[in-house]
Amino acid sequence: MINEKDYIKLTDVIYRRSGISIGEKRFNILKPKLEVYMNKQNYKTFREFFHAIRFDKTNEKMQDLLNIITINETYFFRENYQFEILINNVLYELDRIRAIDKPIRILCAPSSTGEEAYSIALHLLEEKYLVEKRDFEIVGIDIDSNVIKKAKSGTFSKRSVEFLPLKIKDEYFKENGLLYNINDFLKEVVDFKVINVMEKERMKSLGKFDVIFSRNMLIYFDEASRREVATTFYNMLNPDGFVFLGHAESMNRISSTFKTRKYGQNIVYQK
Ligand SMILES: C[S@@+](CC[C@H](N)C(=O)[O-])C[C@H]1O[C@@H](n2cnc3c(N)ncnc32)[C@H](O)[C@@H]1O
Incomplete structure (x- = not known):
């Protein structure tokens, strides 16, 4: 046909x-x-x-x-070194320069079925010091309405939780046959919405963020669209905010407005 x-x-x-x-x-x-x-x-x-x-x-x-x-491949603790840089370096830097009465806001664009956004929440809960000290907001968006429905349901396959440490799996998940349900309170921690990153007004309506995770989406875009998204992210970030890209992605050639920050061998972009 x-x-x-x-x-x-x-x-x-x-x-x-x-x-x-x-x-x-x-x-x-x-x-x-x-x-x-x-x-x-x-x-x-x-x-x-x-x-x-x-x-x-x-x-x-x-x-x-x-x-x-859409290609929605994702899993908990994917490229975990980036969550470690977020928790051990980036959030401490932001904590020092952000007013204590303002939440630190983190966006996952795209979130797919939610594992990345929930991984950030789990890392924050495990780290303890920062969540006890101040508020955080985590928002996940994706263009695919099916994956956002799944993210909100908080139900995951065995494959999806495969790389989670046993202690975290036991503490924050309930086994349900072949599936794993994340605890209800975690579902309230992350706000998931169907949004296309190319829709500038809808993106703007999400407000300003301190950190944007955008991993494994720009690889499916051409250079013109990557440039557009990089500008959108730049405009959505608070001063000194950070962008994490996937390991196969880079701001080289698409945006010269971000500073590059190196944590060991790894690059994070900063406004
Ligand atoms: C491979 S997943 C990446 C998920 C997660 N960030 C990770 O790295 O594990 C890519 C996601 O990008 C989403 N996507 C593609 N184009 C998009 C767009 N224009 N706006 C928002 N999401 C988009 C797809 O629906 C898909 O769920």
């Missing part, structure tokens, strides 16, 4: 909406998924499907499409 020409038309619409550059390589993987969706929705031709997406007033069809094409 979908040929390569149709696929390119779709990838173009997706790129303009989300910044995601899907590329031709994923055609064979996405074609059957898109066709299953088209059948379920009773579209007889690609033309009919494409028209519905382009003239979708409710945004539901576009949301379905985005939910199909």
Whole structure:
């Protein structure tokens, strides 16, 4: 039902909406998924499907499409050295320069199913000193509405909790058959929302942050979209705020406005 020409038309619409550059390589993987969706929705031709997406007033069809094409791989304590730098260095630096009556605000953009945002909360709880001293707010956003629903549910697979120390798994999770439920109070600590990082006004409506984690999303963007997002992050940060990127990502070539800070071999960006 979908040929390569149709696929390119779709990838173009997706790129303009989300910044995601899907590329031709994923055609064979996405074609059957898109066709299953088209059948379920009773579209007889690609033309009919494409028209519905382009003239979708409710945004539901576009949301379905985005939910199909996003890659949501994540797990607890992924690239854990970055959480350690956050807790042992960055937050102590911020604690010294931020008014004590103002919360330190951390954004995970994108959060996917929530493991990254919850990992930050777990590290903070384990560190104890900072959470006892002052307030923190953690917000997780993602363009995919399915992953945000999952993040809010706080239910995770065995694979997702695989790298958690046993002590943390025992203390903050309940086994539920093959799944793990995070404790209810942790679900109240993190605020999850469906937001596209390319929508500047919605991003701005989240307010200012002290730290932004943006790991493993910019790798799916082209350089123009990466630049746009880097500027959005810069504008959303309080003075001296920090950005953590994934290990395969860098601000080189996309933004010269951030200072680079080195913690051991690792780079964190600062406003
Ligand atoms: C591989 S996951 C990364 C999750 C987590 N940060 C990590 O590193 O484990 C990438 C996520 O980026 C999200 N994403 C892609 N484009 C986005 C956009 N324009 N706005 C918000 N989220 C987006 C996808 O839906 C997906 O859940």
